[in-house]
Amino acid sequence: MSVEHLKVFVTVAEQQHFSRAAEALHLSQPGVSSHIRNLENEFGAKLLHRSSKQVKLTEAGALLYKQAKQILACYEEAKQGIQQLQQVVTGTLHVGASFTIGEYVLPRLLAEYVDQYPLVDVQVQIGNTEEMLRGVRAHELDIGLVEGQVPFTDVYVESFMKDEMAIVAPIGHPLAKSKRPATADSLQDQVWIMREGGSGTREYSDRLLQHLGLSAKRTFVFGSSQGVKEAVIAGLGIAVLSRWVVRKELASGELAEIRLNRRQEARTFSIVRSREAVKTMALIMFLQKLKTAGTEVPPVG
Numbered sequence: 604m605s606v607e608h609l610k611v612f613v614t615v616a617e618q619q620h621f622s623r624a625a626e627a628l629h630l631s632q633p634g635v636s637s638h639i640r641n642l643e644n645e646f647g648a649k650l651l652h653r654s655s656k657q658v659k660l661t662e663a664g665a666l667l668y669k670q671a672k673q674i675l676a677c678y679e680e681a682k683q684g685i686q687q688l689q690q691v692v693t694g695t696l697h698v699g700a701s702f703t704i705g706e707y708v709l710p711r712l713l714a715e716y717v718d719q720y721p722l723v724d725v726q727v728q729i730g731n732t733e734e735m736l737r738g739v740r741a742h743e744l745d746i747g748l749v750e751g752q753v754p755f756t757d758v759y760v761e762s763f764m765k766d767e768m769a770i771v772a773p774i775g776h777p778l779a780k781s782k783r784p785a786t787a788d789s790l791q792d793q794v795w796i797m798r799e800g801g802s803g804t805r806e807y808s809d810r811l812l813q814h815l816g817l818s819a820k821r822t823f824v825f826g827s828s829q830g831v832k833e834a835v836i837a838g839l840g841i842a843v844l845s846r847w848v849v850r851k852e853l854a855s856g857e858l859a860e861i862r863l864n865r866r867q868e869a870r871t872f873s874i875v876r877s878r879e880a881v882k883t884m885a886l887i888m889f890l891q892k893l894k895t896a897g898t899e900v901p902p903v904g
Contacts, residue, residue: 733801751803779859794840
């Protein structure tokens with residue numbers, strides 16, 4: 604029995620599907636099947652009930668799954684301990700980030716990280732907050748960096764950076780021309796550009812509009828902050844976006860900021876990790892990099 608056999612078996616059990624497991628492991632589906640057959644031959648027992656739609660553990664498979672998780676955790680702990688003694692940081696790091704973080708904060712951090720630890724294979728997935736939380740909870744991601752609320756108690760959540768939000772408008776918008784801060788009355792019945800449901804930015808926008816008691820004349824929904832920003836520049840409406848997203852456009856005059864007559868609260872960027880995940884040296888060093896980044900002052904317009 605090899606560690607690789609156990610890794611494949613655990614992944615199939617958690618994905619409940621051979622093709623999804625193959626994709627997660629970067630193996631062919633026949634290769635995954637071969638690992639499972641070798642394990643079943645070795646133990647002389649059927650470990651999985653197979654169907655065209657789903658894979659389920661047999662009683663023997665459930666027993667092996669529980670033990671395999673412990674064995675793999677011990678293996679990773681020993682491996683990382685040895686690497687720490689040798690002061691070597693290597694392995695694979697699966698990072699997930701919501702759009703604002705993934706497109707505007709993470710690239711610079713990763714550039715610094717891989718320059719310092721070139722032996723680490725970093726794989727990045729970008730999506731909305733809801734998708735990143737699913738990835739962490741399904742053990743597909745070692746770490747998730749999100750900008751919205753985390754409603755789950757089965758994960759570790761730790762803040763690492765504050766993020767200031769801004770209401771932005773196209774150049775020439777009446778509210779942008781005014782030298783006075785905008786009021787709730789002046790923001791009524793505007794056309795708003797929104798992110799999709801499940802996005803941390805959308806969650807913040809909804810909360811702000813609700814808090815101010817605003818109704819929208821019309822809304823347009825885009826699946827990325829970049830799309831929202833371009834729609835505002837084009838004159839489609841106004842939007843709430845992170846300063847990380849709009850700092851260059853505010854500085855260059857491509858966008859205008861609508862300032863409120865009240866202070867907007869900054870939201871928090873958070874680190875999310877599974878409670879069951881092993882803290883590898885690659886992950887430990889990346890966490891240190893994130894905490895260092897959290898001491899920086901967010902950019903202003």
